[in-house]
Amino acid sequence: MDKINVLIIVTGISLFISLFLAFFLLTVRTEYRLSNSLFAAFLIVNIMDISEPLVSLVTDGPSNLGMLRSTLAFLQIPAFYLYVMSVCYSDFRLKPKHILHLLPFLVVNMILLPRFYMVDAASKMDFIINRQSRIELQVTHILFHIQFVAYFVAVFVLLRKAKKLYRENYAGVNVNSYNWLFQFTSVLTALYLIVIIKNIFKFSDYPYISEWIKVGILVFQLFIICWYLFKALNHPGLFRNINSRLKLVSDIISEEKNSEAQTVSESELNEELIKLKKYMVEEKPFLDPSLTIQNVSDSTQIPVRDLSLLINHQLGQHFFDFINTYRIEEAKVILKDPAKKKVTVLEILYEVGFNSKSSFNTAFKKYTDLTPTLYRKQLLSSDL
Structure with missing residues (x-):
């Protein structure tokens, strides 16, 4: 079985399980609806990102929608950060200020506007073929790496504070949920580090290595989704929130x-x-x-x-x-x-x-x- 077939099979399985989990999170009756919706949003954005091998089977060459789909990766980590916020704090609500999390996604698409979105199909193809020399794509990848570091540092700081607040004010055993969420975030961090390595090879003299790493990423991602699904189905009451007004x-x-x-x-x-x-x-x-x-x-x-x-x-x-x-x-x-x-x-x-x-x-x-x-x-x- 060659690389392309493996990629398509693994992508199909990942998409199916991700869609099932997203549907479950959006339809299950629970008081933690916002948390479920935010994680479902994270999954849906992720689904669009990993669907590229299947989309390429039915499309000819690069397109505006295809590029827009790939830049949706800039919404994944912000969605996960907001999900963690909603899990940690019972009084968390989406506010107008949270629109700022869209900024990296909007900036990247503005950068790509002149030499990709506003040109003809031939120019789009040339842009992708010569991607190693395109400053726009290089800047895009640099911004993604900066976003990755900033958000995951923020998530770990948030979890550390939330766990300490919980221990200072509560005596239930639900502190275990923060331990699990810390583990889950650590695994996601490892996944995105692999994505960064893939991107480095993508712009190197060995771009074919990035394609094999992509297969590994999909398998790893499938494991993470199944792990979360197992937890969600077997421990529906795992997460309990604390009040954000509490002080250390x-x-x-x-x-x-x-x-x-x-x-x-x-x-x-x-x-x-x-x-x-x-x-x-x-x-x-x-x-x-x-x-x-x-x-x-x-x-x-x-x-x-x-x-x-x-x-x-x-x-x-x-x-x-x-x-x-x-x-x-x-x-x-x-x-x-x-x-x-x-x-x-x-x-x-x-x-x-x-x-x-x-x-x-x-x-x-x-x-x-x-x-x-x-x-x-x-x-x-x-x-x-």
């Missing part, structure tokens, strides 16, 4: 240092800490798997800002870890109880506020250096 504790401390506002006294902090610990022991709010710092604030009458500073700064723990400490202690009590030796680890993790075995095992091992099962076995052996 480091930013709050910085603001207080730069302002003339009176800081909370040591005695007030001690009173609030005693009040907080008493509430945690007596009311056991940590048993709620979806507990947030706002919930604790409402129950203790300690302002969220003060509570955040108390836990994240004064105690040196994220709210996420602070709550998990109590959950693990509660789990240890149950594991030590001879009357509950028949209660399974799975039952225990749900009882103490976790809703994932992997997150429970990870947290338990972090605080005890043992898995729950080994911890229980160790207790049983010591009693014999």
